[in-house]
Amino acid sequence: MCTYYEVPDRDKLALHFGDVPEAEWRDKMSPLYRGPFLRAKGEGRELVVGQWGMIQPNSKTHIPTGKDGKRLSTVNARREGMMKSWTCGGPWRKGQRCIIPAQRYAEPYWGTGKHIAWQFSRADGEPWGLAGLWSEWTDPATGEVLASYTMITQNCDHTPVLNLMHRPDPKRPPNLQDKRTVVPLEKGDWDTWLHGAVELADGLIQLPAIERFQHGPLDPTVEAELPVSL
Structure with missing residues (x-):
């Protein structure tokens, strides 16, 4: 589960993602903060700001909770189950990618x-x-419409480096750990992801080559700001 990422600065957002909205957001993102995301608008795209953490249909509050009232983590959506998920199934079927x-x-x-x-x-x-996937929720108390989004994850048990992330489950064998990673999309695939049929979008959920990554220990000054759930 990914629970921390950093938003590019506004110049990079404009260069790579289009017109930057005037709304404010958190540069160092943790669950329930508001951040920018790119979605389809007609035949084009638009960069909007929403809550990182999908809000369920008919929720009484913007904080995701289960039927028992306990807080849920909806910042990530499992690729294998999102089609049938109460929170993510609708956005996936409607093409709200x-x-x-x-x-x-x-x-x-x-x-x-x-x-x-x-x-x-x-x-x-x-x-x-x-x-990712996005949705909109209307606050029943104020009528405010709030966008929210979630980050799709996929299994990476057999991918070097990526399969070393997250605490190992001692009850599972090494090849069945269900380690998770995010789904990077190359620029040439962005329009297909945003506008293409479900089958085409599903085909883009693939494990990236490790050569595309620059990786290593996080700066200790940044690590101090990370959420406990990382």
Whole structure:
């Protein structure tokens, strides 16, 4: 599960993702903060701001909660189950796919047997365009319409480096750990992801080559700001 990433600066957003909205957002993103994401608008695209953490249909609050009232984490959507998910199934079937700009993101590295915050950026220096889903929710108390989004994840049990992230499950064999990673999209595929048929979009959910990554321990000054859930 990815629970921290950094938004590119406004100049990079404009260069790679289009017109930048005037709204404010958090540059260092954690769950429930508001951040920019790219979605389809007609035959084009638009960069909008929404809450990182999908809000369920008919929710009484913008904070995702289960039927028992406990807070849920909806910042990530499992590729294998999102089609039938109450929270993500509707947006997936309706084609409400989005692209999340990220200069880098962090995961917990466990290759040495202990948690080390590990950062991933693109080897070419450009920002990531990470695959996601979005929805809109109307606050029943105020009538405010709030956009929200989630980041899609996929299994990476057999991908070097990526399969060293997250605490190993001692109850599972090494080849069935269900390690997760995000879904980077190359620029040439952005329009297909935003506008293409479901089958075409699903085909873009693929594991990236590790050569595309520049990675290593996260700066300790940044690590101090990470959410506890990382």
